[in-house]
Amino acid sequence: MSLLLSVGRAVLNISVPRRPGFAGAPDGLLAGLQADTPGASERRGAVHRWRWIAIGAWLCLIASGGMLAYTLGERAGIHSLQQGTTHRLDIYSASLRSELNRYEYLPQVLSLSPDVLDLLRKPSDRNLQLDANVYLETVNAHALASAIYVMDAQGLTLAASNWNQRGSFVDINFSYRPYFQDALRGQPGRFYGIGTVSREPGYYFSFGIPGEGDMLGVATVKVSLDKLDEAWSHSTEKVLAVDGNGVVFLSSDSAWKFRALRPLSSETLIELAKTRQYAEAGELTPIEMREKKRLSGGDSTVVQLSANEARRQTGGEPFGPDYLLDSRPVDGTDWKLIMLSDMKPAHALARTSALATMFALVFLTLLVLFFQQRRRIVHQRLAAREALQQAYDELEHMVGLRTEALSAANHHLQSEITERKRAEEILKTTLDDLVQTGKMAVLGQMSAGITHELNQPLAALRTLSANAMVYLERGQGAQVDFNLRTICQLTDRMGQITAQLKKFARRSAVELQPVVLGDVIADALFLLNQRIRHDQIRIEQAIEPGLLALCEGNRLEQVVVNLLTNAFDATLTATDGAPAIPRRVRIVARSGPEGARLEMHDNGTGIAPEIMPRLFEPFFTTKEQGVGLGLGLAISAGIVRDFGGLLRAGQSELGGAVFIVILRNGQRAETPSHA
Incomplete structure (x- = not known):
């Protein structure tokens, strides 16, 4: 700063001609006269106000750019999550549908069995009942279902594959079940619920067995979905299967099983009590989850767990993270598959985009200020050179006039001219050295501090960014999260380096x-x-x-x-x-x-x-x-x-x-x- 002030004084002394009456006036007096110029204080106040307005506008531009970049980055992250979720939901839906299709035909096949038909025509015959029990037990040994049983037209179970096991269905009446009522009306029955005898959940397929005019009975197959439940429990994603009432019956998180996505109405609760669908599951407590915003162009929604649910899911955190909720209906049922994807990668991408944009805007601003300062220095150098040339021309003219008027003092004047030229050369050389020193000091603080000292962190940022793209394509979210966190640490470290270079330059x-x-x-x-x-x-x-x-x-x-x-x-x-x-x-x-x-x-x-x-x-x-x-x-x-x-x-x-x-x-x- 002192160097720039010295150069400014030198340029001022050269470029401002001295009036005859002020040849010996001190600098303080000249400054006082300039300060007392009418309107000077108002002009300085106006410049000060405009400077603060420009700074405020610049800060608003930086903030707006960061917000826009955050929004676009979050949108891109959500789109990437949606693409991955859609594919995985297709896989889960196909596996669930495949598991159900394995047993869909079996009740109709049972309705053709002579042992079953004979028992329905003579339900009191114990021999026929034993034959039907053995037949159903044999079929189930090959089908590997949870249970196979046959009911008469009043819903009483006449024969079952578990007839000789504890908790047998024989002589149990299931007429209150919807699958029995649908099959009795001639429609294939489909129903998921918890068994009132076995206390185990399962999916029921039923088929009405026609007689002469009326239905003789109903053949039913109960299928356990425990294999899907166990497979989902090992998944790192949150996958749910809900029925038409919004009750979760399959879940990768056991804490959410047999809970409702929303509070159930009194009519729904009465109907569930009548069918005893989830009689052994408790009160069907709703999952405490709120919708933050619904995304356009699909069924995706951003949701957040409540404080209590977040503590249960994250081990004590006061608020749960945001999740992207996507759903997919299961063909042939009133079920829906729901997947909750953690929004942390999308938020991390948005923060990275915002920080990169803000740093780019700050860098462009500094670049503009650097060129503006360089242009000002060049302009000052040209002005100083012109002032020197003008002073030199005036001096030459005065010397010529003095030479013509005082030819007798030619030798003395020649000596004076020689000394003056030497003084001017020294002044010009000193001025060039001062300007060059100031220029090199600016270049040393800015170019050396930014180019030389930040070269290695920038290389590291490039490497981590490239690796993050590869990990993202592979679906290795943990590695992507680690790289992005490391990038944030490196950017913080770059800010510390520039601050330290500034301290070094100021000898702080x-x-x-x-x-x-x-x-x-x-x-x-x-x-x-x-x-x-x-x-x-x-x-x-x-x-x-x-x-x-x-x-x-x-x-x-x-x-x-x-x-x-x-x-x-x-x-x-x-x-x-x-x-x-x-x-x-x-x-x-x-x-x-x-x-x-x-x-x-x-x-x-x-x-x-x-x-x-x-x-x-x-x-x-x-x-x-x-x-x-x-x-x-x-x-x-x-x-x-x-x-x-x-x-x-x-x-x-x-x-x-x-x-x-x-x-x-x-x-x-x-x-x-x-x-």
């Missing part, structure tokens, strides 16, 4: 605290993992467990990344055009008499003796033009100095270079028992 105070060197090295290697694998660099580590150093962890990680990057470049340079040798980088962290000592060795080309004195100078680099700015080691050395430490270089025992970071020791951490 550093808040030191004990930091585990092993964790810092692990984080740095994580950021460089892709390059390590790509360049086949062998990393050797000798890290003292629990070693603490007094520093700031994020900034120390920045130093480690810079030094490792230089070591990788050195190993690549050493093998360029030469026979292939293993590329090695050794990291050593140990305590010593000087403090905590961190060494990074490589087997690269090493450091030439003539380069060593200039190694930590800003903008000094041995790399090709356009590859490096020469700021990495200078920034690293400054960070270490802020920690009260020391960064030095030398020759490594591996044949290349070694960079040594010495920091003050922190309190030693406890070593884990498994270390």
Whole structure:
């Protein structure tokens, strides 16, 4: 700031001509006269107000862009969930329908059996009853149904496959069941309910057995759906099967079985009590779930569990997560299959889209401000150059006039002109140096801070984003969630890096605290993992467990990344055009008499003796033009100095270079028992 003020004063002194009466006026007086100009304070107030209006408009634009990106990202995530849910519902529906179709024909086949017909015509004949029982038992041994039984026209069971078992259906009247009443009217009976004798749920198929004029009886097959129930219980998804009344009778979550999706009406409860469909299931408590919004273009709905239901499902969380509810009717029944998909992936995608959009808008704003500032600097340079040229022209003109009028003092004037030209050249050179220094300071704070220091986190973001797409295609939601969380952590870390670069540029105070060197090295290697694998660099580590150093962890990680990057470049340079040798980088962290000592060795080309004195100078680099700015080691050395430490270089025992970071020791951490 002081440098820019000095340049401004120099330009002002050159560009503003001095009046004869004000040749010796001090700067404070000139400033006072300008401040007292009528309307100056009003203009400054107006500029201040417009500046705040522009900032407010910019913040509104950022917020609006983030909200729009969040909405579009959430919509895309929901669409992806819907596609996967639709496919899985088709599979569940097909498996359920296939299980039912296996037994649908069986009651009609039983109605053709002579043993069954003879028993219905002579129900009191015990021999015929025994033959029918044995026949039904034999059929069920092959069909593997829960039970097969035959009832007369009054609903009394005459024969059953479980006739010689505990809980036999023989002599039990089921006339109150809807499947019996439908079959007696000549319609195929279909019914799901809990058995009043066996206390086991099942699906009932029934068929009326016609006689001469009237129905002789009803053949019934009870099928257990426990296999589907058991298969669903192992699913990571929430799958429900509900009947026409909204009662859940199959569920991947046993806590929701025989509960209602909504409160049942009194008429429905009376009808269920009459048929005793769920007589053994309790009160059919409704699932506490509320609808948040209904999605357009389908039956999908976003729902949320209540506080009590959320604690039951998530183990104590006060509110349950949002779920995408999709349903599918089951052909041939009044049932519906319902699937609840967790909305966390959609919300994570929406948050990522919003953050990316907001960061892009902020970056574009900073880019515009950077070019505007650059244009202003160029304009000031041109104005200063024009002012210098004007002053020079006026001086030449005055010298010419003085030369013509005072030819006798020609020698003295020539000497004065020579001295003045020399002073003007010094002033011009000084001005160019000041402007160039200011320009390089801006470029050093912005370009070096953003381009050089954020290069590795951006590479990590690209890798994690690509992996997230692959995991998403494979349906590995847990890995996608882990990658997205890691991306959020990296973006937070990028914000911390830029804040730390700003503190470094301003020479701000550093808040030191004990930091585990092993964790810092692990984080740095994580950021460089892709390059390590790509360049086949062998990393050797000798890290003292629990070693603490007094520093700031994020900034120390920045130093480690810079030094490792230089070591990788050195190993690549050493093998360029030469026979292939293993590329090695050794990291050593140990305590010593000087403090905590961190060494990074490589087997690269090493450091030439003539380069060593200039190694930590800003903008000094041995790399090709356009590859490096020469700021990495200078920034690293400054960070270490802020920690009260020391960064030095030398020759490594591996044949290349070694960079040594010495920091003050922190309190030693406890070593884990498994270390």
